[in-house]
Amino acid sequence: MKIARILNVLAVLALVVSAVLVYRIKYDATLHAEQVAKLKRTISQEVDSVATLKAEWAILARPDRIQALAAKHLDLKPVTREQSIQLASLPSRPAPVDEIGKKLEALGLMGEDASIAVDREPSAPAVRKPAAPAKKTTIAVKPVSQLKAPAARPVSAPKSIAAPTVAPPPRSSGPVSLTDFLKKMGLVR
Numbered sequence: 001m002k003i004a005r006i007l008n009v010l011a012v013l014a015l016v017v018s019a020v021l022v023y024r025i026k027y028d029a030t031l032h033a034e035q036v037a038k039l040k041r042t043i044s045q046e047v048d049s050v051a052t053l054k055a056e057w058a059i060l061a062r063p064d065r066i067q068a069l070a071a072k073h074l075d076l077k078p079v080t081r082e083q084s085i086q087l088a089s090l091p092s093r094p095a096p097v098d099e100i101g102k103k104l105e106a107l108g109l110m111g112e113d114a115s116i117a118v119d120r121e122p123s124a125p126a127v128r129k130p131a132a133p134a135k136k137t138t139i140a141v142k143p144v145s146q147l148k149a150p151a152a153r154p155v156s157a158p159k160s161i162a163a164p165t166v167a168p169p170p171r172s173s174g175p176v177s178l179t180d181f182l183k184k185m186g187l188v189r
Contacts, residue, residue, distance in 0.1 A: 083178045091187060 059065075070076060104110045 077177050080177070080179070085182065085187075089187065 101110065
């Protein structure tokens with residue numbers, strides 16, 4: 001009899017625990033369903049606002065509106081066929097310049113004027129010390145009175161890609177076309 005009562009009590013406890021677990025799972029599922037519905041509403045609102053912004057952008061970027069604003073606020077000449085140029089006629093990219101090296105040379109910290117000293121600990125033959133983790137490297141800079149001026153470098157004329165064959169037009173207060181500008185810069189003949 002006692003064993004039957006213990007089994008009945010355990011069965012009732014198992015039933016109560018399973019009911020609590022089922023209720024908790026149902027509550028979590030309901031909570032997640034509400035969050036999903038809220039996210040769907042938010043996504044729908046964002047899609048609507050993106051569509052509205054695209055429509056506003058389409059209105060603002062109309063070619064006739066841009067043309068009217070350009071005619072009103074900019075003093076431009078119409079684009080002509082002669083303004084197109086070939087890719088080969090453009091100058092090549094300049095070589096990279098080491099700005100830090102130039103500054104160090106100007107300060108006299110590179111070349112013959114500067115020396116690099118390596119500090120080493122004196123070695124004692126009788127007692128060995130543990131090895132040092134790393135050597136310290138310092139740059140010894142001479143006083144200003146001992147520095148030499150950098151050697152004068154010959155100034156070379158800048159290399160031009162193509163010299164203009166047509167003299168640029170006289171400077172006027174009116175607008176300059178792209179072709180005139182490129183001719184003036186010596187990029188187009």
